[in-house]
Amino acid sequence: MGICPGSSREAEGKKISGEVRSWRLHLRIGLTFAELARRINPIVRGWMQYYGAFYRSELLPLLRRISAYLMRWIRKKYKRFRSFKAAHRCWQRITSRHPRLFARWAWTPCFW
Template sequence: MSREVRSWHLHTRSELSFDELARRINPAVAGWINCYGRCRPAELHPFLMRINAYLVRWIRQKCKRLAAKRKAIAKMQEIAQRYPRIFAHWRCTPTVNAVVV
């Protein structure tokens, strides 16, 4: 799974909108959640947090005024509050605050 997420190169896809990015990764992430979420939730949670870290890197690349990590994390928290179900893994992660970049 990690290799697959790295192959997406999310942080370099600054031409995509947040919705387009969600449409691209949600099918795979939802499948992993359904498969591994039942038998190995403790191992799945850090992986989902790493996807959040990639999304923060994407925000930093997309908007140069959000290049500071704290600003990018704040923007992601704002988006998560406004659209809590845009990404499949946001339903499983308790908060977006636990982003580690």
């Protein structure tokens, strides 16, 4: 029987997810994409280094949730991206032009 370091489901599910929800990213339409990245990158990078050092797969659902909030932010900020298809094309352009803008994109830039 061994000890497995990393975050428990409960710690990740409640504490970290609550923190991400408290950011209310989708409502920060007055900020630019770069300003959002500047605000959340230090926190997300820390989580990636601490929790992702042992079990990266445990952290991926949380990172996908952050991407979902960012996608919602795009859809709320720009009228022309209200449809999912248009927002997804915008997402692909941003991730291909600025692959290191968000710390989360270092692992996987795709929205899914």
